[in-house]
């Protein structure tokens with residue numbers, strides 16, 4: 001029997017069933033949305049920490065070696081990140097709620113010039129973003145980014161700039177008024193020179209104490225990163241650790257471990 005010949009009561013029942021199905025679909029969507037937001041922002045987004053991307057082989061300079069990854073290895077890591085289904089994003093996108101599914105953030109400390117020569121071409125070729133933490137007073141100095149390079153990269157929309165102070169001091173060990181200036185003025189000067197909004201800070205040497213973190217909050221930063229190796233805990237956005245990456249890093253196993261840790265946190269706090 002076709003719908004056309006059904007008595008009015010049965011037609012009403014069919015209509016009610018249809019409405020019921022639509023209601024269930026909407027309820028499902030409403031329930032699914034917070035879960036999705038949780039998976040794409042807190043606390044699962046891993047943050048990688050790089051310094052130099054360069055060919056460097058001076059075994060006597062342990063610090064220099066530990067802070068460097070070769071351009072070839074970096075290229076392979078980007079391939080792997082893509083293969084594992086991660087999509088690089090920025091802190092701004094996380095804050096705005098526009099981050100992609102399975103996000104990852106690539107950060108580069110100190111504003112070395114090789115970010116422009118060895119990282120930026122990869123970002124352009126792959127159309128992926130990254131974050132660079134600039135030491136304001138090092139800009140335009142030898143081996144550091146020039147302001148023009150920063151302007152060009154900002155115009156591409158592929159680079160987010162964060163502050164890494166004016167002079168890269170050990171913040172807890174300098175006078176508190178000076179520390180506050182390092183934190184506050186670097187934000188003001190970067191915003192003024194590049195006409196941008198700075199939301200992210202990076203502690204030099206990862207050194208923090210209560211006062212320094214309070215200063216960072218007062219200066220108006222949304223996120224602040226340490227140099228400690230570990231999971232970035234997005235519930236404490238001003239004290240977030242990162243995964244240190246160098247030539248010896250097995251990024252596949254690091255990200256696997258991250259997924260296990262992130263799942264545990266989610267279970268614990270749900």
Ligand SMILES: [Zn+2]
Nearest residue numbers: 109110204205
């Ligand atoms: Zn640094």
